Structures are given as C-alpha cells and as structure tokens.
Amino acid sequence: MSSQTTELVRNAQRSSANRPYALVVEDEAPLIELLRYNLEAEGYEILSARDGEEALLMIEERQPDIVILDWMLPNLNGIEVCRRLRSRSATRNLPIIMLTAKTEEVDRIRGLDTGADDYVMKPFSMTELKARIRAVMRRIRPGLAEDRVQVGDISIDRTQHRVVRNDVEIHLGPTEFRLLDYLIQHPGRVFSREQLLDAVWGSDVYVEARTVDVHIGRLRKALARGGETDPIRTVRSAGYSLNAG
Numbered sequence: 001m002s003s004q005t006t007e008l009v010r011n012a013q014r015s016s017a018n019r020p021y022a023l024v025v026e027d028e029a030p031l032i033e034l035l036r037y038n039l040e041a042e043g044y045e046i047l048s049a050r051d052g053e054e055a056l057l058m059i060e061e062r063q064p065d066i067v068i069l070d071w072m073l074p075n076l077n078g079i080e081v082c083r084r085l086r087s088r089s090a091t092r093n094l095p096i097i098m099l100t101a102k103t104e105e106v107d108r109i110r111g112l113d114t115g116a117d118d119y120v121m122k123p124f125s126m127t128e129l130k131a132r133i134r135a136v137m138r139r140i141r142p143g144l145a146e147d148r149v150q151v152g153d154i155s156i157d158r159t160q161h162r163v164v165r166n167d168v169e170i171h172l173g174p175t176e177f178r179l180l181d182y183l184i185q186h187p188g189r190v191f192s193r194e195q196l197l198d199a200v201w202g203s204d205v206y207v208e209a210r211t212v213d214v215h216i217g218r219l220r221k222a223l224a225r226g227g228e229t230d231p232i233r234t235v236r237s238a239g240y241s242l243n244a245g
C-alpha cells in the first residue's frame with residue numbers, strides 16, 4: 001500500500017469513527033440509494049442490508065447507532081427483526097425507525113408494540129424522515145454526535161477529551177472517560193455491567209464484570225473530588241446510571 005493510500009484509509013477510518021452509523025434494512029435498491037444519499041449528507045455512515053436475517057447478522061457484528069427498518073422484507077420481516085433486537089440485552093435500547101406501507105394500520109400498531117421507536121409511512125418525504133431520525137436520536141442519545149455534552153453540572157468535550165464539573169477540570173483515565181462518555185449519552189437510564197462492558201470495552205474483549213465496578217469507583221471519586229454529590233446511582237442487582245442532572 002502506498003503511503004498516500006494508507007493516509008486515505010486512515011482518514012476514512014478516522015472520519016467513520018466520528019460519524020454515527022445508520023443501518024438501512026430495505027429490499028428496494030432505489031430506496032436504499034435515496035436513503036444513503038440523504039443520510040450521508042446528514043453526517044451518517046450508511047450500511048445496508050437487503051433482508052431481515054442479513055440485518056441481524058450485521059447488527060451482531062457491529063452495533064449501529066440507529067436502524068431504519070423496512071416492514072416488508074424477505075426472510076424475516078421488520079416486525080420479527082424488531083422483536084428479536086428487543087429481546088437481546090445488547091440491542092434492547094437500539095433506536096429503530098420502521099418504514100411501513102400506508103394500508104397497514106393495524107400492523108402499524110403492532111409494530112410499535114414490538115418496540116420500534118417511531119414509524120414512517122411510505123411514501124415519505126426525506127425531510128420528514130430526517131426530522132424523525134433527529135427526534136429519535138435526541139430522545140435516546142442526546143449526546144451522540146455532539147462535540148460537547150452537558151448534563152447537570154458535568155460537561156464533556158470529546159474533541160479536547162476534557163471533562164469539567166462546576167467549572168473545574170476533572171482528569172480521567174481513558175476507560176473512565178469512555179464510561180462517562182457513554183453514561184452521559186443516556187442520562188437517567190440504568191445499564192447493567194454487561195451492557196457497560198459491551199459499550200465501553202467491546203463485546204469481543206473478555207473482562208470480568210467486576211472490572212466495571214472498579215472503573216465506576218474511580219470515575220465517582222474523580223467526579224466528586226471537589227466535594228460535590230455523587231452523580232452516579234447504583235441500582236442494586238441492576239447496574240449503574242448517571243443522574244439526569
């Protein structure tokens with residue numbers, strides 16, 4: 001590989017690491033292309049799956065930030081995909097927007113019961129879909145794709161790798177930083193140790209659940225250095241959450 005190519009690959013990796021990843025699950029090729037074109041312009045990295053089974057495999061491999069899921073799909077339909085994703089702890093909270101055809105009123109309601117965050121009826125305008133995506137992302141992961149996030153008196157700056165509480169800079173180790181970065185995207189939500197391990201350490205790394213307790217302990221200590229209250233809540237036998245502020 002020439003050094004120029006290496007540089008290009010590195011840039012591509014760098015930029016894709018910063019962009020939210022949306023998986024489009026749709027069997028109509030022209031619609032995939034339309035979604036790709038429009039969502040890439042919104043700053044998303046887009047991958048696509050043509051049927052439900054392929055979608056589940058891709059999600060297992062790499063978790064998207066949001067799934068745009070068509071209802072009528074070969075192999076497994078959208079409802080079944082949604083149901084399976086909701087039944088697994090790793091994907092229980094994964095944002096899902098379902099695309100449905102207009103005549104499917106009854107099914108639409110069932111779709112919401114299976115756990116989709118929102119639904120958009122075909123044919124839809126891109127402006128509408130983009131607005132729905134933004135709303136879901138804001139509701140579910142308010143901190144995603146923003147350089148600076150503030151929850152209560154804690155703020156995190158991703159570009160500068162800086163954490164500030166009550167105007168005082170807090171120094172965190174890399175793992176504590178990633179933990180806080182994850183928790184601050186979902187204030188108030190409780191995560192099990194396993195969910196935190198998957199999100200912060202990665203699902204292919206073997207780390208004991210107790211390791212999470214150790215790093216949460218360090219994070220707490222660092223955040224309360226100035227005598228402030230502990231912003232992290234321990235939920236007995238469930239896990240941890242960051243207070244919403």
Ligand code: CA
Pocket residue numbers: 026027028070071072073
């Ligand atoms: Ca379809």
